[in-house]
Amino acid sequence: MDPLSLGLLVALATILVLFSGISVAAGLLVVAAGFLIIFDGMSSLSLVPEIFFGKLNNFALLSIPMFIIMGAAIASTRAGADLYEALERWLTRVPGGLVVSNLGACALFSAMSGSSPATCAAIGKMGIPEMRKRGYPDSVAAGSIAAGGTLGILIPPSVTMIVYGIATETSIGRLFLAGVIPGLLLVGLFMVWSLYSTWASGDTNVLRSKTYSWRQRLEILPRVLPFIFIIIGVLYAMYGGIATPSETAAVGALMCLIIAVVIYKLWDPLAIWSVLRDSTRESVMILFIIGAAGVFSYMLSSLFITQSIAAWIGELDANRWVLMGLINLFLLVAGFFLPPVAVILMAAPILLPIITTAGFDPIWFAVVLTINMEIGLISPPVGLNLYVINGIAPDIKLKTILVGSLPYVACMVVAIILLCLFPGLALWLPNLVMGEAI
Amino acid sequence: MSGSSHAAVSAQHGGNIVLRGIGMLSQVAGVISAMMILAAVAITCQMIFIRFVLNESTIWQTEGVTYLMIAATMLGLPYVQYVRGHVNVDLLPLMLPPAARKALAGLVLGLTLAVTGAILWHGYHFWYEAWDWGETSNTPWNPKLWVPYLALPLGFGLYALQMAADTYAMASAIEPPFGLDPDATLTDSAPVERAE
Numbered sequence: 213m214d215p216l217s218l219g220l221l222v223a224l225a226t227i228l229v230l231f232s233g234i235s236v237a238a239g240l241l242v243v244a245a246g247f248l249i250i251f252d253g254m255s256s257l258s259l260v261p262e263i264f265f266g267k268l269n270n271f272a273l274l275s276i277p278m279f280i281i282m283g284a285a286i287a288s289t290r291a292g293a294d295l296y297e298a299l300e301r302w303l304t305r306v307p308g309g310l311v312v313s314n315l316g317a318c319a320l321f322s323a324m325s326g327s328s329p330a331t332c333a334a335i336g337k338m339g340i341p342e343m344r345k346r347g348y349p350d351s352v353a354a355g356s357i358a359a360g361g362t363l364g365i366l367i368p369p370s371v372t373m374i375v376y377g378i379a380t381e382t383s384i385g386r387l388f389l390a391g392v393i394p395g396l397l398l399v400g401l402f403m404v405w406s407l408y409s410t411w412a413s414g415d416t417n418v419l420r421s422k423t424y425s426w427r428q429r430l431e432i433l434p435r436v437l438p439f440i441f442i443i444i445g446v447l448y449a450m451y452g453g454i455a456t457p458s459e460t461a462a463v464g465a466l467m468c469l470i471i472a473v474v475i476y477k478l479w480d481p482l483a484i485w486s487v488l489r490d491s492t493r494e495s496v497m498i499l500f501i502i503g504a505a506g507v508f509s510y511m512l513s514s515l516f517i518t519q520s521i522a523a524w525i526g527e528l529d530a531n532r533w534v535l536m537g538l539i540n541l542f543l544l545v546a547g548f549f550l551p552p553v554a555v556i557l558m559a560a561p562i563l564l565p566i567i568t569t570a571g572f573d574p575i576w577f578a579v580v581l582t583i584n585m586e587i588g589l590i591s592p593p594v595g596l597n598l599y600v601i602n603g604i605a606p607d608i609k610l611k612t613i614l615v616g617s618l619p620y621v622a623c624m625v626v627a628i629i630l631l632c633l634f635p636g637l638a639l640w641l642p643n644l645v646m647g648e649a650i
Numbered sequence: 651m652s653g654s655s656h657a658a659v660s661a662q663h664g665g666n667i668v669l670r671g672i673g674m675l676s677q678v679a680g681v682i683s684a685m686m687i688l689a690a691v692a693i694t695c696q697m698i699f700i701r702f703v704l705n706e707s708t709i710w711q712t713e714g715v716t717y718l719m720i721a722a723t724m725l726g727l728p729y730v731q732y733v734r735g736h737v738n739v740d741l742l743p744l745m746l747p748p749a750a751r752k753a754l755a756g757l758v759l760g761l762t763l764a765v766t767g768a769i770l771w772h773g774y775h776f777w778y779e780a781w782d783w784g785e786t787s788n789t790p791w792n793p794k795l796w797v798p799y800l801a802l803p804l805g806f807g808l809y810a811l812q813m814a815a816d817t818y819a820m821a822s823a824i825e826p827p828f829g830l831d832p833d834a835t836l837t838d839s840a841p842v843e844r845a846e
Contacts (some may be wrong), residue, residue, distance in 0.1 A: 229761075232754060233743040233828050235736035245765050261773035261802050271712050274694065277687050277719060455698060462694030485684075492684040493735040496726030499820040500736065503723070551737055587770045593741065 215520035219562075222517060226558070231250065236554045237497075237504040244504075244511040247440040251515055256447035260507055260602050262574045267506025268499060271458055272378055277495035278461030279369050283325030284491045285468040286439065288483060289476035292321050292334025294435040308345060308407040308419040311356055314339040315406065318360025322367040323443050324468075328589050332361030332600040340605045356406045358597040359623070360399075362586035365552055369446065369461065372552045372585060375502065376578045379560035383575075384457045385450055389642040390575045394627060396611060397637060398583070401623035409619065421603045438471050451645055458626050460534060495605030498553050505557030512561055522565030532570040533632070536580075539563060540628065543581055547588025551596075555585060579638040580631055590617040660733045661816055664824035672815040673732055679808050682727025686722035690715040710791040717798040724805025728812040734829055743828045744768070755827030759817040766810045773802035 213221075222243065223577030229239045241260075248256040286292075299313035299320075306312050314335060327474045336357040343353035365372040377384035410419055442464055449460045472478040472487070513520045525535070546555045559581075567577050589597045592614060601613050631637055659674075663669035697711035721802055743751050779785070779797035819825040826832050 230739055231738055231742045232758050233738055234758045235763060239738075241765045241769070242761045242773060245768060257768050257777065258759065258772045261769055261776045263820045264769065265720065265799065267777075267801060269716060271716050274690060274715055274719050277722070278691060278694070281687070307754055452703065454654060459698050461693050465691050467697050488684045491734060492680060492687055492722070492726055493730055495687060496659060496683065496723050496730045497735050497737055499719070499723040500727060500730070549739055551742070553728060554737070574674060594739070596833070 214216045215516040216524055218247075218251075218515055219512075219517040219521055222512065222515075222531075230550070235534045236550065239499040240504040240508040240558065242499070244508045247511050247515060250461075256514075256637050258508075263507050263510050268503050270378065272374070272384065272456070273499065273502065274458040275369075275374050275456075275461040276371055276498055277456060277491060278372070278465045279326045279371055279497075280495050281465040281487070281491040282369075282461065282468045283330050284323075284487045284494075285465070285472045285478075286324050286332055287327070287330040287392065288487045290494065291324070291340040291435070291470050292331075294432060295320055295439070296335050296339050298432045300422075300434045301429045304423050308410060310339075310343055311348060311352065311406040311410065312403050315360045315399055315402050317358055318357065319367055319395065320440075320443075322361075322364040322395070322513075323369070325371045326364060326371050328361045328364035328586075329596055329600045331364040332357055332597045333604060335360065336601055336604045338619060340601070341599055342607075344605075346412055347417070349374050349413055350612050350617075351616030352406050352413075353616075354400060354601050354605060354608050354613040355618075355620055358590045358595075358601050358613060358617045359402050359620030361603060362589045362602065362624075363395055363398060365585060365589075366391045366398065366579070367581050368392065369457070369464075370581055370582070370643040371498065373578060374457065375498070375553050376556050376560065376581065378502070379505070379557055380450065380564045380574055380578075382578065382641075382647070386575050386642040386646055387578050388450070388457075389645055390579050390638040391433050393637050394583065394631060394642055395578050398586075398623065398627050401626060402620055405619050405623055407493065435475065438475060440504055442467050442471070450629070492638060501554055505554075508558065510559035518561050521562055522569055525566045526569045532572070532635065535566070535570050536572065536632065539567070540580065540584060543584040544587060547585045548591055549594060550588075552582070552585035552588070553589075556581065570572050573635065574644060576635045577630065577637045580628055583624050583628050583631075591621060660804055661731075661812070662819055662825040664819065666819075666824065668717075669815050669819055669824070673755075675808060675824075676732035677814045679725045679805075681733070683722040683726035683729060686718045686725070690718045690722070693718070700709075713787065713789055713793070717793075717801075720798060721801040721805075724801040725808070727805050727809035731809060731812045731816070739761050740828060744834060745831060748832060751830070752827045755820055756817075759813060759820065762815065763810060763813050766806055766813055770803055770806040770810055773799075773806055775804035775818075777803050827837065 225246070226243050229243050234242065245257060245260065245269070296314055296317035300310055302312050303309040317335045317339070318331055321334055340353045346352060351636070364370065368391050370391060373387040373391060374384055377380070377387050397506045404448060407419065409431055446460050446464045449455045449463065450457060478484060509518070543555065543559065546559065564574060568574060572649055597609055597612065598613050598617065602610050661673050663673055676706045693715050698709050699707045700706050743754060747755060777796055778801040781838055785795040786792045788793055816825070820827055
């Protein structure tokens with residue numbers, strides 16, 4: 213069988229196996245082992261443990277559990293609510309200050325936690341009831357937080373970007389920087405839509421902000437500033453050339469744990485254990501997929517599938533933008549069903565040679581891919597953030613949350629189009645800080 | 651998560667002492683895994699202190715914490731299985747009637763057990779060779795590799811044990827197939843647990 217038909221067979225088998233309800237990691241191992249046995253014989257399985265171990269034997273991967281601990285420690289406190297309150301108190305003169313501060317808090321919290329559901333839950337718990345109380349439409353209250361929460365995987369530090377960096381051997385530092393301006397662009401688009409939608413709903417009084425005294429504004433700062441300092445410290449350490457992402461993440465994790473204990477009085481050993489337990493569960497789940505995806509991509513290259521697809525695309529006389537459109541469509545559909553980490557790990561070994569052959573920048577592509585994954589987080593049938601919002605505000609119908617989220621999906625599509633038209637939106641900052649990529 | 655169609659958030663033992671024992675073993679492995687991740691945080695911070703504050707070089711830390719993370723991952727597998735934390739897509743199981751759902755669950759558990767068993771078997775040989783030949787990592791620290799490799803057979807062994815317990819629990823109706831509420835259908839919310 214020629215490698216291209218084999219590739220198609222692998223794709224079909226993977227879809228079938230993953231839809232059976234098997235865990236993603238085990239599914240990848242089953243498909244990889246199955247094809248290795250059929251085409252290379254039983255003895256090929258003896259290499260699997262070594263490949264699995266080898267894939268995980270990478271210091272850069274340590275940043276994943278570290279950033280997850282950092283996020284879990286912050287999520288265990290009321291830092292999200294404080295952040296949103298602080299922004300609201302300082303944005304008194306801005307029309308629609310409440311929804312603007314909610315989205316701003318989502319962006320900032322994303323930068324601290326690196327997790328979309330954690331951002332959604334932390335900001336939404338306070339933000340959604342407050343917006344509804346002040347008369348914002350339910351669709352805006354729920355949709356803005358669901359969409360704002362997805363920023364967690366784009367704005368640095370993002371676990372999704374780390375996984376992409378490891379899967380494609382691109383610089384994690386560059387990837388983090390590439391997410392900043394598109395992240396801010398998305399926040400801006402979300403804000404514009406939220407304000408327009410609220411204004412269009414008829415009651416413009418809703419957009420008026422409360423006024424706060426200077427005392428009220430200043431008293432909230434001590435609860436928020438430590439986290440802001442951590443973000444600045446993490447970014448300084450990483451881009452000042454002081455430490456690698458893993459080292460920076462470890463210090464960030466320790467500092468966030470200390471802040472959770474000292475400032476937010478997380479003294480109960482059980483509460484600290486639950487932070488560790490949740491971080492361990494998420495880290496192990498992601499690292500297992502990474503190891504399994506390593507075995508999967510070994511199978512693809514050992515059967516010459518990856519190389520053949522890249523060569524085939526190279527020979528195709530297709531317009532590169534048509535190709536990019538098709539890739540986006542594929543990612544969008546995959547993101548509807550699978551978690552971002554799984555999509556990246558499965559698709560990266562196949563897509564990377566295609567996009568580099570077609571002349572696209574892998575750093576720029578990471579941002580486009582991540583925004584696609586963000587759309588998956590707020591789209592049916594399995595948009596995780598929709599269910600997080602459903603959990604926080606059970607009296608808002610799932611349908612309202614879903615309909616409320618759709619305009620924000622459109623904002624993300626606009627962002628992808630803008631990125632295609634102006635790749636500098638993603639590439640300018642990493643090139644400025646770290647020099648042109650070689 | 652509100653509205654989830656999952657009946658259970660951790661493995662059910664239904665009073666069966668063996669299943670309970672295996673579940674406890676998985677939980678102990680989870681605690682060890684969490685402690686290893688915490689130790690990795692502490693060691694990395696110590697490494698940074700030595701390198702940037704004391705201006706001295708470090709020898710074992712980078713390699714050591716990577717091995718700790720790998721061991722935490724392997725030993726965490728049974729625990730994450732126990733708490734049903736391995737992410738999956740439940741769409742097809744939710745679309746199936748109870749009998750077909752049970753058959754599919756049996757197939758899924760069987761396939762997972764088979765691949766886990768294969769890695770356990772070859773992982774044991776991989777570890778044994780490193781032990782037998784006294785392999786080292788050829789780095790400045792140069793530790794014996796059988797120590798980090800031990801995590802492979804140990805982790806996958808415990809994972810296979812938890813999978814076997816889950817298969818028994820499903821077959822003897824202690825736990826519903828896929829841990830799904832027997833009445834759950836596709837129209838229920840949260841058909842999938844996802845990362846990120």
